[in-house]
Amino acid sequence: MKQNVSKEWFAIRTKPQQEQVAKLHYERQGYVVYLSMMRTIVRHARRTEEKLKPFFSGYLFLHLAPDERNWVAISSTRGALGPICFGDSYVSVPDWIIADPQAKEDASGAVPLADLQKKGLLPGTAVAVQLDDDTLAQGLFYSFSGQENVVVLLSFLNRQVKATLPLDRVQRQ
The missing domain is CATH 2.30.30.30 (SH3 type barrels.)
Structure with a gap:
């Protein structure tokens, strides 16, 4: 009889500015991925535009059951550097670290920082x-x-x- 084992979130470091690439490849492998985004204003050469950037720059999160924790495959995914670990111990991230920004996302999937500050x-x-x-x-x-x-x-x-x-x-x- 199988036990109902709960999944846990794990922080995965990504290569610089490769969060979207890693997310795409993890999703292709069937993992549940969370990449929180925020809207920022970029000014360049008298132009101003709004861009989406990662909320946790250089990181994304995978929701993994114990049987999905293939750390070698996770570490060798394109765009990723690997999971956060201390020695041989892979430390999970508390659910609220993911749930809080997810709950505040707007329709485009971005966490509205200005609205959070102005609340x-x-x-x-x-x-x-x-x-x-x-x-x-x-x-x-x-x-x-x-x-x-x-x-x-x-x-x-x-x-x-x-x-x-x-x-x-x-x-x-």
């Missing part, structure tokens, strides 16, 4: 702003300014002053 920030939301290592200021979220900056209303000398800051300095309260 919960609406005009008028109270925020804490890190001004320097020791100083926190209270303010109100006003708007986004590009992909990585926000405009915040800070109270200064009994007035509301607009300040444009990096998104990583602002936390919702």
Whole structure:
């Protein structure tokens, strides 16, 4: 009688910029592959375009049952360098590492980074702003300014002053 053995995710290193090649060849071999993508903006010669790039650059993930773990075949697949291991031990990746980005993917299969960062920030939301290592200021979220900056209303000398800051300095309260 066969046991119902659960599959586990394993991280596979790929050759530089060969994630799609490795994914294609693993799928041809019948493996379940996950390659999380994100949308990035590329600027070159006065042109701006949006491209999809791997979320985990240089890695993809295989969902493997114990009888599918042919590490020699996995390591010799075109575009791949091999699974992540410590000595002779191949370490699985927790399911949530895969499930979290998968759940956030849009219709094109990309994880919308800007939406993840902006989550919960609406005009008028109270925020804490890190001004320097020791100083926190209270303010109100006003708007986004590009992909990585926000405009915040800070109270200064009994007035509301607009300040444009990096998104990583602002936390919702």
